[in-house]
Amino acid sequence: MIYLDNHATTRVDPRVVDAMLPFFTEKYGNSGSVTHALGETAHDAVEAARNSIARGINAEPNEIVFTSGATESNNLAICGVAQRPRRRGNHLVSVQTEHHAVLGPLQKLSKRDYDVTLLPVEPHPSESAGCLDPQRVADALRDDTALVSVMLANNEIGVIQPLAEIGALCRKHGVLLHCDATQAVGKIPVDVDHLNIDLMSFTAHKMYGPKGVGALFVRRRNPTVRLDAQILGGGQEAGRRSGTLNTPGIVGFARALQLCLAELPAEAERQAKLRNHLWTGLNESLPNLELCGPQLEESVRLPGNLNVSFGNVDGEALLLNMPQLAVSSGATCASTDPGPSHVLLALGMSEDQARSSLRFGLGRFNTADEIDQTIGIVVQAVEKLRHLT
Template sequence: MNEQQKPIYLDYNATTPLDPEVFAAMEPYFKIHFGNPASANHPWGWAAQKGVEKARTQISTLIAANPLEITFTSGATESNNWVIFSLIEKIRREEGPNAPLHFVTSAIEHSSVMKAMKEAERRGVEVDFIKTNKHGQVEVESVQRCLKPHTRLLSFIWVQNEVGSINPIQELTALAKERQIYLHTDATQAVGKIPVNLETTPVDFLSASAHKFYGPKGAGILYIRSKNPKISLPPYFFGGGQEYGKRSGTLNVPAIVGLGAAAELCKNKLPEERVRTAFLRDYLWAEIKKALPNARLNGHPTERSPINLSITLPGTNIDLFLPKLGELAFSQGSACHTGSMDASPVLQSLGLTDSEAQGTLRLSLGRWTTQEDLNRATAILAKAFN
C-alpha cells in the first residue's frame, strides 16, 4: 500500500493509537516484571507494585490529585457504574433502605452513565435527565431548577464524546458543593486533551480511560476525593482486597504502567498539542465548509474539544456513501452505537431529526494528524458528496 492509499485515521474520539513511548514503558511488565503486585515477599511482586505506584503518581500529577485518590479500574465504563451503584448502596446503608434519593444527569451522557442511571431508576432512585442548550452544554440554571432536598448526586460529562461540547464543570462543582451534593464527572474525553485540575475544580468523583489518551485499552481510573470531604465509597468488586480494599481483582500491571506513562506524556505535551489540534480542527472545518457549503457544525462553535468536529450534511444518508469514504476512518454518531441503526440519542437530544442524525459524521483528530491528512480528507469528502 503506498502512502497515498493509506487510510486516514480521524477517529481519535473512539480510541487513540498507543504511543510508542507508552508501549516501550509497558513491554518490560509483560516480559521481566511479570509479578503480581500483591506478592509482597519477593522481588517480582515488588517490581510490579513499584510500576503500579509510579503510574498512580503519574496520573494524579496530570489531574492535580493525590495518588491515594486514584483507583485503577478496567476503564471509564466500570468507573461510571461503580460511582452510581455504590453511592446508592452507601446512602442506603447509612440512612436506611427507604432513604429518598434523587440524582441529576444530562440527556447527552455516554451510554455507560445513561444506562446505569436508567438502571438506578429501576432500583428506586428518582433521576432527572436534563436537556442541554442547543450547543450540547448543561446550563447551571437548569440544574439549579431541578434540585430537590434529597438530591444526592450530579453526574455530568466533562467533554461530550459525540459533539465535543465542553460542560461548565467548575461552576457545576461549585453548585454541588454549596448544596452538599456529590458531583461526578465522566472526564473520559477531557483527560489528556484539555486541562483537568482537581485543585481548582474539586469534583468528588472522576472517571477516565487510558485508551483515549494514547494508553492501552482496558485500563482506567476512578478518582475519589480524600479530603474536603473525605469520601469512602463501598467497593463494587469484592475479593482479594487489592487497591487498598477498594477494588478487588489482580491488577492489569502492564496496562496500568501504560496508563501512567501515557498520562506523563500528556502532561508534557498537552499545552502544545491542544493548540496544534485546535488549529487543525478549525482548518478542517474551514476547508469542509468551502467544499460542502451546506455542512453544519454540531456542538459549541468555540467551547469544544480541540480534537472533535461533528458535522451534519442535511439530506444525506452517510450509510449510502460509505463505499466512497473507505479511505477515511470516522464515526457516525458515537462509536459505541456503531452497528445499531438507531439515531444517536445525543444528536436527537440536540434537536436533530433522524434524517439529520443519519447525515452526521464525527471526525476527530490527534497526535499524529497532519495538515496533509486533512487536505486529503476534505478531498475525499468533496468527491463523495458533491
C-alpha cells in the same frame, strides 16, 4: 487509511509501548505479591504510576482507584454512591447527552426505587449547542439528591461543560459530583480541586495508552467519599475494587498521561488549527453543511473534535463511499444502538439530520497533509451521493 476516529480510541504511542514491555516479560510479578522481589517491583511500578496519574489531575495517590476503563469507573461511581446504605437519598441528576456508560447504570437504578432527572442542554443551532446551563443543575437539586453526574467533554460533539460552576454549586449544597472526564483528561487541563469534583472517571486508551485500563478518582477529604464496592474479591485498591492489577496497563496509562500533559498546550493548538482547516475546507466546498455542537472555540469545544451534518446525505452511505477514511457516523455511537445518535437528538436535531452526520476526531498522529486529503475525499463522496439523489 486516514485515522480520524480518535474519540473512539487512539493508537498507542510507541513511547508508551516501550514503558510497558518489560512488565509483560521480565517484571511480571503480581503487584499484590510483595513477599518477593518480582512482586515488589510490580508493586513499586504501580505506586509510581498512581503517584504520577494523581499529580496529573491534582489529586492524592490514595484517591486513585484503578479499573478496567471508564465504563467500569462510571458504574463504580454511580452505583457505588447510590447504593451506599448511608446516603442523602435516592435522587440522581445527570444530563441527556451523557455517554451510555453513565446512562446505563442510571437507567438500571431508575427501575429500582431511584428517581433520575436527566437535564436538557442548549439546542441546535447555536454557539453553545450542547452546553448545560448550571442553573438547570441548581434548579434540579433536592434534599434527597445523592449524586450529580456531568461529563466534562462530550465524545460526539466535543462540548466542554462548565464543570467549575457546576462543582461549586454541588459543593455549596453538599451534593456529591461525579464527572466522566474520559474525553477531557490529557486533552484539556483538568484539576479536580479547581473543578470541585468528588469522583472522576478517565481511561488510558483515549490518550494514546492501552485499552482495558482506567481509573476513578475518589475524593478522600472534604468531603470523604465512600463507595459501595461493585467488584468483590481480594480487597485490592483499599477494598474499593478487587482484582489483580493490570501492571503493564497501569504503567502505560501513567506514561501516556505524562506525555499528553507535557505536550498539551502545543498539541491542543495544532489540533484546533487542523480541525478548523477541515471545517473551513468542507464548508467552502459544499453547500448546506451544518456544524453539530458548539462553536469551534477552545473554551467550549475539544480541539480535535468536529461533527458535521451533510444535509440529505446518509452518514452510513457516506462511510461506505470513503473506505480510506476512519471516521464515525452519528448513527453508530454505540455498538448496541444502531439508531440515530441520542446526543444529536437531545440537541433537538431531527433523525434525518442526525443520520447525515459524521464525527471527525483528530489526534496526535494526524498531519496537515491528511486533513487536506480528507477534505478532498469527503467533498467528492458527498457530491457523488447528492448527485445520485
